[in-house]
Every structure is written in C-alpha cells, then in structure tokens.
Amino acid sequence: MHQHAAQTLDEAFERLHRTGSEFDDGLSNHGPMAVESLVHAGQWEAVPAWLDLYTPRLDPAVRPTERIARDAWRDALGDRARDGDWIALFTDEIAEQSWRDVLALWWPRLLPGMPGGATHGVIRVGHAVRALLEAGESPIRLAEFAHAMAYFASSNQPLPELPRLAGGRSPFEALDAVPPLPIGEKDHISRRLTFLAEWDEWLTPTLSVGPVGTPEEAEALLTDTVHAAIRLYLRRGHGSGVMNVHGVTAPSAVLRVLPALPRELWIPSFTAAWATSSAVFAVYMGREDAGEAPAPASDASNAMERALAHGDEHAIKLADTAADVYARSGDTRALSAAALSLELIAPFKG
Template identity: 80%
Template sequence: MHQQAAETLDEAFERLHRTGSEFDDQLSNHGPMAVEALVHSGQWEAVPAWLDLYTRRLEPARRPTERIARDAWHEALGDRARDGDWIVLFTDEIAERPWRELLALWWPRLLPGLPGGATHGVIRVGHAVRALLDAGESPVRLAEFVHAMAYFASSNQALPELPRLAGGRTPFEALDAVPPLPVDEKDHISRRLTFLAGWEPWLSATLSVQPADTPEQARDLLADVVHAATLRYLRRGHGNAVMNVHGVTAPNAVLRVLPALPAEQWIPSYLTAWATGSAVFAVYMAREDAPGAPAPAADPTEALHRAREHADEHVIKLADSAADVYARSGDPRALSAGLFAAERIPPLRD
C-alpha cells in the first residue's frame, strides 16, 4: 500500500476510535469499514472529506464499566452496553500475543454469533484484517482490529443451530432456493432470525448446499457464496436495499479473514457464513425479481469511483465486495451491484 494511503488510513482510524461502535439506538458505525474500502480501492484522498460528512451522526465511544474476566467472557457476550469492556479485554490480550494468535483463539468463540448487530461485527473484523494484511501492522491498525473484535463480541447473536449439511447444490443453486420470509412474520431482525429456527422452507434450502471436505474446498465454496449473493442482490435486493447488502458483505468479510486463520477453522467459517447470508436474504429480500439491473460499470475502478461519489457507506462497501467478486470470477454482472444499490439508497449529503 502507498505510504500516504496507509497514513491516511491510520489517521481515519484514530479519529474514528473516539466514536462508538453504534449510534442512534443500535445503528452500526460504518466509518472504519468504509474508509478501509476507500483506501483499498486507491481513493484515499477522498477519506478526510467523506469522514467530515459521516462523523456528524456518530456518538462518543462507550466508557468501560467493569473488567471482563477471561474465564467468564461468555457472560458479557452479546451485551452491547459492554463494548468498552470488550475493547479493554482485547487491548490487554493483543499486548500479550500477536494479532493472528488472538484471532485464532477468539474466532471459534465469536463465529456462531456472526449474525449479531446485523453482521456488522464480522464485517468490521474483515476490513480490519485486510488492512493488516495489506498495509502491515501499526499501532492504530492493531487498535482497529481490537475495536472490531470488541464489536463482534458485544453484538454477538447466534443463528438457530443447524443440522449437518448433506446437500448437493452449489451455492448458486441453494441461494436461489431460499424463500423470502412470509410477509406477516416481518419484524426487527432479531425477531426474524429467531423465526427461522422452525421454518422448514428456509431450513431445507439452507441445508441443501454442498458441504466442504477440505479447507481449500471451503474457501472456494465461500467464494461462490459471495458471488451468488452478489447476483441475488441484483435480483431481490430491492426488498430492503440496505439490509440485503449484508447478505453479500458478511460472507465476504469471512472470506477476507480466512488467510489469517488456521486452516482447520475454514470449514466452520464457510458453514456459518453461508447460513448467515442465506438468513439475511430470507428475511429481507423481495418476493419478486427486480425489473432490471443497471448496465455494469466498465471496470472495478469506475464502479468504485461511482460508489465513492454516491458516498453512502452501504454502497461503498457493496461496490468493494463486488470488485472482489469480479477479480475472482471476471463476471461483469458483479460490477452492477453497487450501481443497483445506489439507485435505491439515498446518497450521503451535506
């Protein structure tokens, strides 16, 4: 990464660490994720002005209240009020071990609760890990990793436990089979996710995807999950253009974390990311296909530039994930995703 870009990223993270992980009654602070996406795409010069607009809505960081005992951490899991306490815990832990070791220790503990906070915890971790892998370690980047892991912990909420996968469908076929939640069951995301536990149409479609036998197969299947979700967004994302973004960006965050994890953690990561993406689309997607999708951007640079001009954080993050899909697959349809979202999500303005 260009030195000036890395410095801009650190300045942005440092500025954002004075703000909370959430604001305005549990809305997630997307600032760290969006600025990392802008810097990664080469648009680092736009970061200060974008932050000037975005940070106006944010609230101060939560203060620590009570130290989390390392042998009783599960008692604080999923407690948003203790985000500051989780930051203290992970700050202590990263002073004692490399960040990859911390990640390997805590990932299995936090992974089952991936859907919590509408998946923003794991998405923030994905961006933090990519920043460390791309730009290397710095005190501020390590601090962002700590804040991301803390939010993953404080917002944790598990999906219903699923039986073992035993299907033969590709992620493309299985996601196409996922049905939308009945209209009369729609409510807050936590209520919707709880409803899925006993809903046979969702269970059968989700369990129909093919399992992974090796870590490498898990990685490749997860890449297909992200690709399939991007195309699904183009067809049904208009059911809730903001929330369905996370059906793409959450699995892609897990995919970004894989290179930093031990290989034995890749298969459970694939399974949880797949189930989460399936759940997000089940509870938010439209019941009918969109009438059409915008023509793809000419290339990822144009798609990312147009997302930055629109400036909404969800559009930026979706275009960023879609660029990953295009880089892996060469599928030009992926480059329509950010444009599709931009047509349906209001831009960020003064």
C-alpha cells in the first residue's frame, strides 16, 4: 500500500476511534469500514472530506465501566452497553500476543453470533484484518482490530442452531432456492431471525449445501457464496436496498479473514457465513425478481468512483465487494449490483 494511503488510513482510524461503534440508538458506525474500502480502492485522497461529512452524525465512544474477566467473557457477550469494556479487553489481548493469535482464539467464540448488529461486527473485523494484511501493522491499525473485535463481541447474536449441512447444491443453486419471509412476519432484524428456526421453507435450502470436507472446499464455497449473494442482490435487493447489502458484505468479510486464520477454522467460517447470508436475504429480499438490471460501471475503479460520489457507506462497501467478485470472475453482474445500490439507497451528502 502507498505510504500516503496507509498514513491516511491511520489518521482516519484514529479520528474514528473517538466515536462509538453505534450511534442514533443502534445504527452501526460504518466509518472504519468505508474508509478502509476507499483506501483499498485507491481513493485515499477522498477520505478526509468524506469523514468531514460522516462524523458529525456519530456519538462519542462508549467508556469502559467494568473489566471483563477472561474466564467470564460469556456474561458480557452481546451486551452493547459494554462495548468500551470489550475494547479494553481486546486492547489488552493484542498488547500481550500477536493479533493473529488473538483472532485464532476469539474467532470461534464469536463466529456463531455473526448475525448480531445486522452483521456489522464481522464486517468491521474483515476490513480491519485486510488493512493489517495489506498495509502491515501499526499501533492505530492494531487498535482498529481491537475496536472491530470488540464490536463483534458486543453486538453478538447467534442464529438458531442448525443441523449439519448435508446437501449437494452449490451456493448459487441453494441461495436461489431461499424464500422471502412470509408477509406479516417482518419486524426488527433480531426478531426476524428468530422466526427462521422453525421455518422449514428456509431450513431446507439453507442446509442443502455441503457437506464440506476440506479447508480448500470451504474457501471455494465461500467464494461462490459471495458471488451468488451479489447476483441475488441484483435480482432481489430491492426488498431493502440497505439491509440486503449485508447478505453480500458479511460473507465477503469472512472470506477476507480466512488468510489470517488457522486452516482448521475455515470450514466453520464458511458454514456460519453461508447461513448468515441466507438468513439476511430470507428476511429482507424482495418477493419478485427486479426488472432490467442497470448498466454496469466500465470497471471496478469506476464503480467505486460512482459510489463515492453517491456518498452512502453501504454503496461504498458494496462497490468494494463487487470489485472483488469482478476481479475473481469477470462477471459484470457484480458491477451492475453496485450500480443498482445507487438507485435503491438514498445518496448521502452529510
């Protein structure tokens, strides 16, 4: 990463660490995720101006209240009021051991609760890990990793426990078979997700992927999940232009974390990411396919330029994942999905 880009990223993270992980009664602070996306895409010079528009809406950081005992961490899991305590815990953790060791220890503890906070915890971790892998370690990037892991912990909310994946479908086939939530059952995401536990119409296609035998298979299936999800956003994202973004960016975040994880964690990582993506689309996607898809950007760089001009943090993050999918597959539908998000999501001008 260019030295000036890395410096800009650190300055942005430092500025954002004075703000809370959430604001306005439960909305997630997307600042760290969006600025990392912009820097990764080469748009680092635009970061300060974007933050000038974005940060005035944010709340101050939550102060620590009580130390979380390392043998009693479960008591604080999913408690958003203790975000400051979780930041203190992870700051201590990375002061004592490498961030990779911290990730290896805590990832399987937090993974089942990926849907919590509308998946923003795991998404923030994905961006923090990519920053460390691409730009290397710095005190501020390590601090962002601590903040991201803390949000993953404080917002944790597990899906209902699922039986083992035991089908033979690809993620493309299985995700296409996932049905939208019945009319009349829609509510806050945490309540929508609880409905899925006993809903066979969702369980059957969700369990129809797999089984997964090797870490390599898990990585390939996770890659396909991200690709399938962005294609589904193009068809059904209109059910909620904002919320369905997370059905794409959550598995994308997990894919970005894989290279930093021990290989024995790759299979459970795929399983959790797949179920989460399926769940998000089930409770938010449109009931019918959309009409004609918008024309894609000319390339991934142009897709991010359009998202930056639009300004919304969700559009920026979707363009970031669209660029990844397009680079891997050459599928221009990924860029069309990014273009669609600009139509479905209101522009942000501060």
